[in-house]
């Protein structure tokens with residue numbers, strides 16, 4: 279990705295497809311000049327006024343200036359714009375072709391196509407947003423649940439950034455005092471009292487620990503996880519799928535071997551998007567179609583985060599159940615056992631499930647819609663750490679790892695302090711922590727990191 283901030287970029291900012299309004303956005307020093315080459319103002323207007331909606335005809339920049347669209351032009355001069363640069367929005371009719379033609383006209387008038395996330399990258403590079411806030415823009419757009427949306431809005435508002443900046447400032451302050459102690463040891467600079475330093479380091483570490491305690495839930499709210507229903511034929515996997523989704527998504531019949539393909543759908547588990555897969559019953563078979571289905575069950579099991587082994591409580595366990603249990607155990611991932619058909623008389627004691635596989639067991643009656651046990655078992659796998667309301671939510675692995683690294687570096691500093699090592703040794707850990715914390719908010723982000731982050735954005739954002 280180029281880092282030239284001097285050129286003027288343009289992209290369609292609205293979603294592809296027909297809509298009420300289609301917006302082409304420009305950003306850069308030439309935004310206004312480019313726009314004036316494709317816009318004919320209504321009335322006696324030569325240059326657009328800042329933050330004013332002008333009625334314009336959008337025309338081809340080349341003679342004979344054929345009309346393309348008519349709409350509104352908005353001019354947001356830098357530095358008080360989204361990107362910090364001069365920004366122009368051309369709002370026209372939201373057809374796919376017309377919006378594409380407006381963009382084409384703007385490009386021929388001197389702008390270049392924006393890369394994915396380049397508007398937000400510029401906002402970051404111009405100090406309008408820090409890195410964690412810029413990442414929240416993408417999270418906000420992609421939020422799969424209300425909880426993920428609230429967390430992204432909170433992060434965009436700067437709560438996590440504020441906490442991390444406070445911690446970084448605390449480390450920087452201590453580091454500066456230690457460096458003064460090192461540099462002016464001969465002079466009258468008093469050493470930093472070690473007790474006070476220890477307390478400060480402890481406080482910073484405790485805050486980091488509190489923030490990180492909510493990270494797993496924060497990340498799950500954003501990315502969700504995959505659960506696969508596996509088991510021998512006819513135990514009620516598809517019925518469970520339908521009951522959990524509260525729809526008739528998967529085909530259910532009394533014939534063993536009904537499901538052939540993997541059926542996937544998402545449901546909301548207390549704000550966490552769960553991708554649920556129903557699979558073909560596992561059994562040896564001569565039917566070539568069913569055999570492909572069984573292979574696909576194996577692939578779905580391999581791709582899942584959690585395996586749910588489904589058993590039929592109303593009939594004795596068969597070889598295929600033992601087989602399925604072995605495959606789940608061998609997959610080596612988090613697992614739960616669902617004993618289904620509990621509305622019927624049980625043919626075996628639920629404790630026997632423990633002999634099959636070491637995993638939490640729940641009982642269901644899919645046919646009666648009684649599947650809360652599955653939700654509870656899945657919820658229990660996640661644990662109960664929750665994001666701290668005042669400190670902000672960690673919702674990305676990148677942030678989690680950077681904060682964990684900061685803790686490790688601080689542990690080094692604390693150890694050095696505890697063993698009475700000279701100030702230089704303590705400063706090394708502090709410097710590492712400052713670096714790691716700065717990766718969250720962007721003070722110490724490398725170009726490669728920025729490229730990776732912004733490449734995941736959509737074009738026009």
Ligand SMILES: Nc1nc2c(ncn2[C@@H]2O[C@H](COP(=O)(O)OP(=O)(O)OP(=O)(O)O)[C@@H](O)[C@H]2O)c(=O)[nH]1
Pocket residue numbers: 510511512513514515516517518529530531532533534535536537538557558559560618619620621622642643644645646
């Ligand atoms: N009594 C009772 N019957 C159930 C229950 N769940 C499913 N069934 C019945 O069991 C039979 C098989 O259900 P499915 O959901 O198709 O089972 P499956 O595990 O998806 O089967 P395959 O796709 O063939 O592997 C159907 O006749 C269902 O109505 C339940 O909780 N109680």
Ligand SMILES: [Mg+2]
Pocket residue numbers: 515516517528529530536537556557558559
């Ligand atoms: Mg099925």
